[in-house]
Structures are given as C-alpha cells and as structure tokens.
Amino acid sequence: MYGEQLQATVCAVGDVRKRAVIYTISGTHGVEGYAGSMAQISMLRGNSSMFPRGVRMVHLHLINPYGASYILKENEQNADQIKNVAMYYTLNYDNPILQRLMDQIDLPNLGNVSVQQNAFAVFAQLIADYGEEAVNLAMKTGQGKRPQGIAYFGPSKSWSSQTEEYVVNKYLPYASHILLIDWHTAVGPYGAWSFVPFDNESEAAFKRWASNDLISPYDLGVPTGGQLPYSTIKTKTGARRVIRGFWEAGTYNVTMETNALFILRLYCRFYSNITDPFCKDIISKTQEYFYPQANQWKKLTYDAINNVLPKVLSGFAAEVNIGAKLIISDLRIIMGIIIGLFLFRI
Template identity: 25%
Template sequence: MVVDLEFFFCQDYHSARQNFLAASKEVNASMQSLQHQQFPELFCDVSILEKSSQQALVTISGTHGIEGYCGSAIQTNLLKQQQHNLPRELFQVHIHSLNPWGMQYLSRCNEDNIDLNRNCLDFSQPLPVNPFYPLIHPLIDVPVWEQPQQEQFWTFYQSFVSKYGLATWNQAFSGGQYDYPNGVMFGGLSPSWSHQILEQVINSLPENLDCIVVIDFHSGVGRFAHELIFVAHSSQNALQKLSKIKKDKILIYSHNNLAINTDNISGLLVNKFAQYFPQKCLSLVVEYGTYNHQIMIEAIIKDRWNRYHSERSDRSEREFLLNWYSPAHPYWRKQVIAQSLDLITKLFSAS
C-alpha cells in the first residue's frame, strides 16, 4: 500500500483534526469532541471503537502539543488500517490532540506554559522539588536569546555535565519543576484542563477489560527516525506483550549522550492509567527521534523564549520548531508510519 505522507503529516492543527475525524467516521467510531474551555475553536477529540474484546488499545497524541503532528499521523493511519492490521474485535480509544493549544500554536506546553507530562500528580500532596533547576532558569529567562546568551548557557551546560554527569543534567532540565511558572518543564500547581479530560476518558473505560495498552506518542528524543519505547508501567499480565519487540528499542535509551529514565520524571501522564488499572495496564511512552540532544534542548528553550518574547500570532517565529519535531524528510515520515504500525501489530498479535 502506498502511503500518502503529506495527507497524514499535516502542517496545521485544523487539517490534522479534520483528517482524524474523517478517518474515525470511515470506521464508524463513536466520537467525543471536547471543546477547550478557553479557546472554543480548539478540541480534544476522542475516537472510540467499542468492540467485544477484553483487550484495549489507548493512544494519545499531542501531549506535547507540537509533537502532536507526529502522533496525529500515526493515529489517522491506524484508523485507516483497521481491516488489514489490527484484531477485528480490539477495543480502541484514540485521544487526538490532548493539548490542542500547543498543537495549534506550535508549542510543547499548553496555554498556561504547563508541560502536561509533568502535570499528572496528586496536587493535595507536597510537590516534587528540583534542586538544580534554579541554576538553569536565569540563563534562559533572558530578554534576548542570541549568540552571547547561547554561549553562556552552553558553557554552563558543559561545566554542569562535567561535574554532575548527564543523568543529573537531564533530571535538572527535563525532570519537571513547580517553582517557576515561566520556566521549562513547569508542571503546574493544579490539574490542567487536559489532565481533567484524561481522567474523564479513564473513568469511561469498561470495567471488564483484562489488559489495557496505553501509548503516548511523542517525537524529538533519540536517533533520527528511530523508534524508542519507554515502559512507564507494566502489570505482569501485560508484560508478555513486549516479547516480540526488539530489546534495543525498550526501556532506557543511551545514545548520542542521551540518558533518560522515566522514573525520574514527575507527573508522567501515562502513569494516570496505572493508578486506576495497576493490574491490567501496560503504559508506554513512544518516541520517534529527530535531531541530536543539544538541538532539542535548544528547541525547548526557543519554544519558551517565543512564548514570552514573540507574538503568538506570528507563526513564522515557530515554523522552524515544527520541522525539529516533525521533519518533512520522506524517510523520517515513512519510518514513523511503518514502525508505529508494526509496534501495535506486534503488541496485539496472537502469541
């Protein structure tokens, strides 16, 4: 089958949404279109295929808004592949653009600068403390982000990594923080709208399910066009589903000086499913790599800088970020479509 890459990999939120809605209609999925409470033109759409199987697939796109263009392409393709690749009776829920503001305005974070993957916490409890982030924030909270500021930041980065190691840097920069609302990886001080939407979806899942595979699709971490699978939670019942997946794709990835452990990330979204279904759930964060570690750090800083120092309506200021998270290169797009379909086919193939 020839895949129309331009159809699946859209360049704007509304086109991606219309493709997803049309694909859902083609397979007679029931739809819930959840309108954003502040931006009525934006929606999180939930496509549900209510089948008899006691196994369920839940996919999520757009947790990190701008990364939703990759996830949306995967979800729309999955819907179009129903008759060819997926079990006929598989119960499916596809959550499209969980962070529609970020997808529309080409930002990882939501309208309040909240990183949804640091927001799924119990806010009645003390929030995690990130002791090293206060050293980083003054270097990126600057009115101008040009060569002198960039050189100062990267000099600090090299010194920090030399002293504490890359894993500590990743925890400091990427692990989440709750003290600087205008900083990177801010987890918020209360459940976001998207967090509440996710809980609604979880509460609507049938109680008779035996196994729930949750996949939160992302882009930007890892080698170019390489699929990387983080296992955030796995019940013993669901663990065998990973047996057909190549081991070099799973768990902790160390390549190009990248070392990430999901245990060190606070408020991870897919962990919400594990809280409700600890004995039934396989929770995965699946990344499709784009560019090297330092380029993606730069993208996160530039995203934050654009939010506070550029007009949101000036899309040209953000266009370059979209290519970093959803490259136009045909090889990258083909690999994303092929690998994601292969992953899900193997997860639900007969033992």
C-alpha cells in the same frame, strides 16, 4: 490557525463491554502529536491486523491541542503535560539545577545576542558544577516553582489532565486488560519507532509481541514522592493488567543547541511574538526537531509503525483471549467435579 477554538477528540471503536482495551493518546507533548495522529489514523484505516478480534479501541487525539497549535511541547499553562498528568504539581518539589538555570539566564532579554551567550555560559557552568548526567536528569525530572521555566509541572490539574481522566472513566469502564500507548517523537534513530516501557511487566510484554523491534529504557526522572505517569489508571478502572509506555518516533540527537532551542522557545512565548523573524526561526526549528518535514522521515515512520503495530496489537489480544479461554476451561473442570460429586452422593 491562531485564534481558532481548540479541542481534543475521542474515537472509540468496538463494544464498550469488551474486557481488552487498546487506549492510545497523541499530542501529550503538543507538537509531537502530528506523528501520533498518523499512527492513530493508521490503526483506524488499517486492515483487520490493526483491529484484532475481541478488543475495543479508544483513541484520544491531540490531548494537548494548545501545544500542537502553537508548536510547543507544553500546554496553555506552560506545563509539561506528562508531568502534569502524573500530578507532580502536588509535590511542592523544586529542582535546584533548573531553578539556578532559570534565575540566571535573563529570560526576558534572551533575544539579545550577548544575553544568549551568557545563557550558554550558565548552562556550561551547571554542567561543570553538577556533571552532564545530573543536568540531563534535572531536565527530564522537571520543576514546580518556575512557571515560565522549562519542564514545569503546572500550577494545578490541567484541562488536558481533566479530559484524560474523563475519557478513562467514560470509555474504559469494563476494561480488565489495557494496552496504553502514548505517542511521542524525538527519541531514537531517525525515522524509527522505539517503545519505552514504564515498568518491567510492560517491557516483557513488548518483547514477547515484537521481539525484533526497538525498545528504549524509561529514563525520565521521577521527583521525590512522585509516581510514573498513568499509574492511577489501574486503580480507576479496576483493571487486572495495564501495559503502558511511550512509543517514540526518532528525529535528531539532543545537543547543546537543542537545549538552547527549548529555552529560546520560552523567550519567544513569553517576551516576544510569532511575527519576530528571530522567533519565526526558533518556531520553525522547534517544529523540525519534533516533526521533521522531509518526506523521507514521514515515509519511514509510516512504514515502520504499520509494520510493528499489527504484531503488538495481535499479541496483546491473543494473550487476553487465551486467558479468557483458560478461565472458561477451568470453570468447566470445576463444574464437572461438582456434578461428579453430586452424582456420587446420590
């Protein structure tokens, strides 16, 4: 409901002193948070397979409540939260492709059909000049100079980034092993979940735990001087290992019309209003792209995540518990040697 107070919610389950923490985040990209919320609820309501022994669960629900409320990927600063949490706003980075796009499409008048046609022509010319791969990479990398543009880093640390930092400091103080899952939608086959690991260690871990399930390469661009999202968690917590990745529920393939939809959503946000029939249609299409309304899609994603999650969670917990047992075993051996040497000297 428009005008209501917005908030993010934290649900922590398990002993705060547990070394192994499963940390999940939904709503990083606002409207994508509805599917992530379903996955978090499944973990809370599921049987023991969803809550392996020896772990603590921390769920951060709808970290970007503004985007979720207004059917946007972006937050209240028009920032892409995944880029903001990675602190790309500190880099003074510009993106010439996106700069040219935003400067030439006449965003304030994009409700006009002829202006829309010109915007399509601008986008087509960018592809002709730079190549489709470079344009796609530019869209995924983002920019820090156009506050009303797409994939904006934000002007400073957002409320969501501050909240995420607070949650890590407060709820993960003793973690030595962390499994971080950031729930998203759009990437991958319709109704299926694909894990997108941030690094080789995370990819190898997922393949051990769920070898037959879908995995997609991390293909978001990182601006010059930047680092991958959530890279600071290991330093902040002192954890020995952080397995991290997006978990994406597939919706529809990206097309030229999809990219146009993202631009038109900016027009509706800044230069029109939600009562405009044109913008009502754009908002409806945005929601459908990121959160399909068909019961079939909802059932597919629900069944799929409830099938693969227990394997991943139990695999993570088992490796941590095995490591703990090995440490105890090693300590016993060392103590035995020390006692033996002591008795020998006597």
